[in-house]
Amino acid sequence: QVQLQESGPGLVKPSETLSLTCAVSDSSISSDYYWGWIRQPPGKGLEWIGSIYHSGSTYYNPSLKSRVIISVDTSKNQFSLNLSSVTAADTAVYYCARQTVAGTYYFDYWGQGTLVTVSS
Amino acid sequence: SYELTQPPSVSVSPGQTASITCSGDTLRDKYVCWYQQKPGQSPVLVIYRDIKRPSGIPERFSGSNSGNTATLTISGTQAMDEADYYCQAWDSSTVVFGGGTKLTVL
Numbered sequence: 001q002v003q004l005q006e007s008g009p010g011l012v013k014p015s016e017t018l019s020l021t022c023a024v025s026d027s028s029i030s031s032d033y034y035w036g037w038i039r040q041p042p043g044k045g046l047e048w049i050g051s052i053y054h055s056g057s058t059y060y061n062p063s064l065k066s067r068v069i070i071s072v073d074t075s076k077n078q079f080s081l082n083l084s085s086v087t088a089a090d091t092a093v094y095y096c097a098r099q100t101v102a103g104t105y106y107f108d109y110w111g112q113g114t115l116v117t118v119s120s
Numbered sequence: 121s122y123e124l125t126q127p128p129s130v131s132v133s134p135g136q137t138a139s140i141t142c143s144g145d146t147l148r149d150k151y152v153c154w155y156q157q158k159p160g161q162s163p164v165l166v167i168y169r170d171i172k173r174p175s176g177i178p179e180r181f182s183g184s185n186s187g188n189t190a191t192l193t194i195s196g197t198q199a200m201d202e203a204d205y206y207c208q209a210w211d212s213s214t215v216v217f218g219g220g221t222k223l224t225v226l
Contacts, residue, residue, distance in 0.1 A: 046163065046206055048215035059213050062121065095162060104169055105210035106153035110162040
């Protein structure tokens with residue numbers, strides 16, 4: 001059973017950078033999948049942030065692209081999210097997930113999610 | 121940018137059939153998947169590639185995609201199916217989620 005676990009600070013100050021890491025177990029991050037970040041503001045719907053392939057190839061949500069960097073560390077079997085210049089609107093539960101390729105692009109395994117609050 | 125539209129809420133009586141729609145321009149040309157999310161939990165994939173069920177998902181969940189509308193159908197709806205449901209597609213190298221539908225079983 002593939003497992004994903006998000007980690008990182010639960011509180012970030014406005015204008016600073018939100019940084020999260022997703023550790024992957026029972027699946028090699030170098031296998032033929034993308035690895036994605038999705039967030040969900042309290043009481044609202046899902047928003048895709050971006051996805052990365054083990055080669056480093058990335059896709060980003062155009063509305064967040066200017067502030068997002070997703071990177072992968074194959075030696076540690078993990079990938080990371082950096083979101084810069086955060087505001088209160090970035091307060092959300094952040095999920096990492098495994099994403100299939102080859103025309104389908106759905107997320108088949110999800111982490112439990114981590115709440116990040118942006119506040120001074 | 122591409123948009124997927126879902127009704128905010130759908131109600132169904134136990135044992136009846138629930139249908140949740142997801143609309144988007146030429147949606148039939150894209151693969152659609154569906155997630156179920158219960159309060160405080162991560163989303164769970166219930167349908168992928170329009171019609172396929174992952175292992176472990178009950179047969180009462182089915183999907184279709186025709187024209188500009190994809191539909192998630194839950195036959196013989198049970199109380200445990202009460203949740204938020206999200207459709208998702210891929211367009212122009214971006215993942216697009218629908219706004220979500222709250223399914224109430226009453």
